[in-house]
Amino acid sequence: MIRKFDVAYFAASTDDAETNKRFAESLDVDYPILADPDKTAAAAYGVLMPERGFANRWTFYIGKDGKILFIDRSVKPPTAGQDMAAKLGELGVDKAD
Numbered sequence: 706m707i708r709k710f711d712v713a714y715f716a717a718s719t720d721d722a723e724t725n726k727r728f729a730e731s732l733d734v735d736y737p738i739l740a741d742p743d744k745t746a747a748a749a750y751g752v753l754m755p756e757r758g759f760a761n762r763w764t765f766y767i768g769k770d771g772k773i774l775f776i777d778r779s780v781k782p783p784t785a786g787q788d789m790a791a792k793l794g795e796l797g798v799d800k801a802d
Contacts, residue, residue: 712798714789719744719759764789766796 715737718725722740729738739746747753747760754761764777764785774796781788 712793715739717741717746717760719747719753764792766792766798 716734717739718728719741720728721742725738725740741747741760744753744760750763750765752760752763761778762780762782764780765773766775766777768774775792777788777792
């Protein structure tokens with residue numbers, strides 16, 4: 706069963722916009738990938754690993770009021786979609802009509 710929630714989602718990357726565009730097209734994703742090449746947002750969210758030059762793959766669940774509800778620091782790409790659906794249910798996020 707596919708569960709649909711009333712959410713907005715996007716990815717962010719420390720790559721530049723053109724690299725993100727090519728990556729998104731290669732995967733045919735249906736969400737935006739934001740570019741943060743100067744790593745300002747990554748540093749602000751505490752995900753930047755300066756010694757390696759890129760960001761940790763974390764998922765931030767942010768409520769409609771802008772407050773962070775939960776941070777998943779152990780994202781597993783093969784099950785990320787299922788894991789997100791489960792967490793949204795746990796957080797009581799409204800299901801889409």
